[in-house]
Amino acid sequence: MAELLPRLEPVPPSGPSRFLAVCGLLTLIPGTIHVFLPDGGAGVIAGIDLARGGERTVAMFAWAGATQIVWGLMMLAVALRYRALVPLALALMLAERTLHALNFWVLKALPHHPPENYAVLVAIPLIALFLVLALRHRG
Numbered sequence: 762m763a764e765l766l767p768r769l770e771p772v773p774p775s776g777p778s779r780f781l782a783v784c785g786l787l788t789l790i791p792g793t794i795h796v797f798l799p800d801g802g803a804g805v806i807a808g809i810d811l812a813r814g815g816e817r818t819v820a821m822f823a824w825a826g827a828t829q830i831v832w833g834l835m836m837l838a839v840a841l842r843y844r845a846l847v848p849l850a851l852a853l854m855l856a857e858r859t860l861h862a863l864n865f866w867v868l869k870a871l872p873h874h875p876p877e878n879y880a881v882l883v884a885i886p887l888i889a890l891f892l893v894l895a896l897r898h899r900g
Contacts, residue, residue: 772844777895780887781847784854785836788829791877795826807875832857848899851892858884 772778794802801822803809811818839850858881865878 767843767846769842770845772847774844775847775895775898777851777891777898778840778844778847780891781836781850781854782840784888785833785840788833788836792826792829792833795822795829797826801826807877808873809875848892848895851888851895855885855888855892858888 791802794806798805799819800811800815801819803815803818803822804811809818836850836854839846861877862881862885865874865881
């Protein structure tokens with residue numbers, strides 16, 4: 762396992778690393794819902810009609826949840842232990858959330874918008890702010 766992890770650098774906690782830790786927890790929560798809730802949250806939370814093709818939708822939610830769990834664990838590892846990687850993690854998260862917003866609202870917009878579609882619009886400027894702070898803190 763040691764071969765997979767970078768050398769520890771003594772980087773103290775900062776606002777951006779704390780923000781990344783909160784984002785990690787907030788990513789784990791929907792990930793576990795998508796994986797472990799019987800409908801993955803597609804019907805009971807997102808309000809998607811599962812009457813036709815519901816099994817496929819639930820399977821896709823479970824797949825997304827698996828990636829959310831892993832991504833959330835990585836964010837927590839960076840925020841709590843490998844803080845030198847905080848700017849990189851925030852930049853990747855900003856790219857991911859921007860792609861989500863583009864798909865939700867422009868490229869593949871649907872008439873129904875579940876809660877995540879709105880949350881991403883709040884998250885993007887916050888992530889950008891903490892990325893700028895992390896880069897300033899570094900320089």
